[in-house]
Amino acid sequence: MGRKWNNIKDKKAGQDKARGQIYTKILKEITKAAKGGDNPESNFMLRLALDKAKANNVPRDNVERAIKKGAGGDDEGYEDINYEGYGVGGVALFIEASTNNGTRTAGNVKSYFNKYGGSLGTPGCLQFVFEQKVVYELKSEGIDEESFTLEMIDAGAEDIERDDEGYFIVKGPLESFGSIQKKMDELGLTAEEAGMERLPLNFKEVDQETFTQVMKLITTLENDDDVNKVYHNIQYDEALFAD
Structure with missing residues (x-):
């Protein structure tokens, strides 16, 4: 979501995310990218994933195993699934996930939306957002x-x-x-x-209460090992990030 939003996530959620969760997500990204070849010089997606692994000090042995797994076609049955919905205040949320158990992931995502007052939509409902x-x-x-x-x-x-x-x-x-x-x-x-x-493509202005509630939902989603990225359309406002 850009540098400003990344800074906000650091303040609101990033500090309490376990290192193991970060490793898991990056290694899944490497495995997925390696399906396109194990040479980072010709596989740009793999190169980016490896750069991210290096920046986060992911153990080299783990990285090499992830590359071999992806290049060899052994991805443990993982598939990419997207979820679309709305948080409180009509904030649009697009979730990208990779899972080897779609039923589990769908159930988890739905429960997160329900817990924080959101609603999970149908595929394609955010195609114009x-x-x-x-x-x-x-x-x-x-x-x-x-x-x-x-x-x-x-x-x-x-x-x-x-x-x-x-x-x-x-x-x-x-x-x-x-x-x-x-x-x-x-x-x-x-x-x-x-x-x-x-x-x-369009943004949603929110008040502090709505922002806090939506950020709780986003943080919960991002802490799920199956979730890769969460996108939203909240209008950036520095005042929302004041402690």
Whole structure:
């Protein structure tokens, strides 16, 4: 959801997430990515997953086993499943999960929505609320903005902006993922965050009470081992994050 939202998650939920949960999610991501090949030089998704594993100090032996498992087709029956629904106040929530037991995961997700006053919708109910894009985030220090912008456009990016925290945010269609990564490599640049994101097409303004309730739901969802990512469309407001 962007750097600002990531900072919020650190304040509200990230500090109490067990290291084991983080490892589990990253290793599942590596296994999934390795289905496309075990060479990170040609498999950009695997490369990004490995970068994430390195940043989180995931043990090398675990990483290698995850790569072999994915490349060998042994993914323990995991399948990708999406869930769509609304939290209190009409906040849209899109959940991406990977599971080897769809009944278990669906039951858990439904119970979380019920507990925090939300409602699970039907597949496709949020198709006009979110759109999938490639998103790269990297520090802008030492980079000429005009030259960088032209290079990214040439690589297929649709939007390049510089935020108030000194980061370039590069967005593009899904098919531009490989070309943007290749251009980054040619320029000797490394993104701190990169991947496929679901970006809101419209936003929902909420009050403090609604925000707190929705964040409890998001935190609970993210703490489920089967859940990979949770997207929402809350309008960013610094006042919501005051302790």
